[in-house]
Amino acid sequence: MGSLFTHKSQPETRPATCSFFFLIIQLILPFLSLATAQASLCRTSCGNIPINYPFGIDDGCGSPYYRHMLVCSDAGILELRTPSGRYPVRNVSYSHTHILVTDPFMWNCLDGDNFRPTRPFSLDTSTHFSLSPQNEYLFFNCSEEDVIIQPKPRFCDHFPDRCDSSCDSASHLCRLLPDCPSALSGSSCCSYYPKATESLRLMLTFCASYTSVYWKNIGEPQPYDQVAEYGIRVDFDIPVTTRCLQCQDTLKGGGTCGFDTRKQNFLCLCEEGNVTTYCKDQEAISGHNRRVGVIAGTVTAVSAAGAIGIGAGIFYWRKVRAKAPVTCGVQSNENRRF
Template sequence: MGSLFSYRTISESGSSSCFCASYSLLYIIVSLLTLSFFNFITAQSSHCRTSCGNIPIHYPFGIDDGCGSLYYRHILVCSDVDKLELRTPSGRYPVRSINYAESHIVVTDPFMWNCHDGDDFRPTRPFSLDTSTHFTLAPQNEYLFFNCSENDVIIEPKPSFCERFPDRCDSSCDSASYLCRHLPGCPPALGGRSSCCSYYPKATGSLRLMLQYCTSYTSVYWRTVGVAPPFDQIPEYGVRIDFDIPVTTRCLQCLDNSRGGGTCGFDVGSQSFLCLCEKGNVTTYCTDGVSGHKIRIGVIAGTTAVSVTGAIGVGAGIWYLRKVRAKAPVTCGVQSNENRLF
């Protein structure tokens, strides 16, 4: 047959040359695996995307696993079409903007009522946040509820109701609110065929309860603009979510340009802090890691699986080389459990 694995017998000198050929071939294979393995990991170690579409992604967030703060792991998702979404217990919501200076995210909910719906108040789902995360609903949000049951919900003008029942003021849905009378981007009113009231839920449970007695709802937040008060805020549809920025000494050192200007991240396995640098990942800051030989490679998403696979492949190759060397010469053509390559 003429192939490497076809001969059943071979001379003593042939065995020696065959062993050398096998050894050389396997050495080349292992060398190539090793080089490609480490080159791939080094390239991936600095792979933290800094944007999704037109939205910048900076600390404390990351869209690649191992980037940003561990507190916000798997929170933001960048789709194949560069659309950024926020994950919450109630679903995934398109992110309109991230303001790092004021530490808030604005998301939209396609299920909420909007001006285009008019009097078509379709059922919706209540928006919720995971209380274990470092997210909170901003006080700038206001929620407008439509066609609520007056038998189950207190619907009255808030000022007069609060004067009469101050202890129950927080439980009322204000039917005389400014936003109900001036729906952003909508006609002046809903035509008188539907009722509207404004209510700020204290918790997700109260929002869910309100939707049991109301047809639909929408969220409006007050966006700050660069003009003098009292016209420095305008209402827009969406949900504003405030977030915390965890700051540690190690992260500040990592970000310091005089120390290498790395990116704060974490080990996806141990979840311990890592400073992500161009030449690898270190536990302190980039220049310290380079000089102190503390570089750790392969913790960003996509490298963990490759690291395991590559390590197994390289390890198996080294084990086989040692086994072949210990038992040389071998009969090249006999594929037994002792000398098979694959």
């Protein structure tokens, strides 16, 4: 049987100087990527969830504090990116500054006493996100040898200095699980609020599973103004600056607050171009256009620069073609220079 590989005595020669074109491409690509970032329009929604300042799902939109933290999937699902994974976003409240996310690995009513492998939800502490104190965590089938599981009022009366370290087995949420009060038949439940991600991770080493419940305000008179729902409430800050307020002011042009994708400095994104002030500042727009081009014209300007570079490359290629017949990575006895 013949070999799968054939041997050629003479490698095929091809007219070259490819390395020069590789150099041209490497020089142009950064400008093309910058043009894409600067020329992209800021989407105002993902699915049915509005995307407003300080967030953005397109690079250069919103505040740089939240850059790359919200992702809109190809299916139109908004997701929050954290060190522990990507989580679907159920809702964003800009008036009460919080995001509601769901964790598919957490326990839910359909699981009952069947506990799936889970992982602890975590946030990057260096960001402007924080876990809301309105969250409560329920842990199931915890080891009583490693976790203090007691009805909290009774335990706190006897050990007030260790009250925060106990997992309350008599909590309201354990006795009346939201949406499914009788989902657990033979498993134990206790309520505990971890003060840090490490506490949550440590608890999960001694418990079969957990879930997060937050208290949703429904606008009814107290004490019936809140109901418990499954999910994780993540609070965020809105960095308000004078420049952003001026940019968003409809009397000044109604622009969109964004930032330079390279230096992360503030930019007001307008239909006529990106400026550092506001959209109706004609002097700033004309000056900015002369320096870096407008949103719609950035690609054109960079494309023109690329065309000039390619034209120069073609001129250079024609000039050296007869003098240096070196192929792209292939040499033979006929074209070997040394």
